Amino acid sequence: MYCGDEEMRHIEGILITIIYLLFLAYAYSSVRYSFPNHIVEVNRALAYYIIIHKHLVVEDFLRYLKNNPSIVFVKINNRVVYSTINPESYTTINFVFLNNSRWIEVIIGVKC
């Protein structure tokens, strides 16, 4: 009888550990591999711009980006071309655009 109780406790412990590990894996993957909606939206907007345009014209590009309030910062070829007055904590999305056989390096700052 005593041995049976001991065995049950072991099984209970193992089950609790498995559930705990599953929860940890879920929590880690949701933090590591999920992204806020506005980050995904900015990615899609940039992808659409790249597909539609053959050339990147800075003024036109900025006009397009300013429609999105979560964009706080734009750097093109290492030159800051747009920044909100007091950018809060932001994450960057980096990409390159092939313009007349030359790469343009673009860094977009998006609010966290």
Next chain:
Amino acid sequence: MLNARGQILLLAIALFTATLLFILSSMNKPTPKLTKYVGELQSSIILQISREYVSDTSMGRYLDLEGLINDLYDYNVSHGIFIGRLSYLYSNYTDLDVNNGYGNYTLTWNVSYPYLENKVRFSFYWNYSFLNYYYRNIEGIVVKYSNYSLYVEHTYICPQFKVIIHPCIYAVEKKVVDIKYVGNGVWIIGIPTNTIQKFVDEYEIKFKVKG
């Protein structure tokens, strides 16, 4: 099993840890972090260089695709653009006949990430079919023209989206060719009979129609 006091202690430790973490996170200075999101943006970069490659090839220019791929790998390191390992296959086919014809230029990519394989494809496609004949007076000379219905499209395919664009086109010999847009990628073009006319779209991709 823990007794009641043990459980309360555990709860207190959890609350204290949560509070401590919250205070530490608010003290943390904001620093820009690079988003490790891999998706539409990477596909569109690949699709853009595909279109450039098709454009240059159709124009008879040389674009060093291998060089561009190596540039992208370098940007992976310097800028963190998260482009996977790339391999590609280019195919083109044209069948131009007097009554109808079609052609396509397609660049298909295999993009490999450690745990993911993506297929990305850019395709330029056109077809035309004969409608009727008409005559046009050019500087006193009557020329027989063939009227065609012409369809032109770009297709951009990747796991995240499929986009079809109907580009604006123009004839290389603008004074010779009659051209009118109908809608949904369909154009009515008139070209002198027994000639081959070249057209270019707004992304500088050249294609031909045989009259």
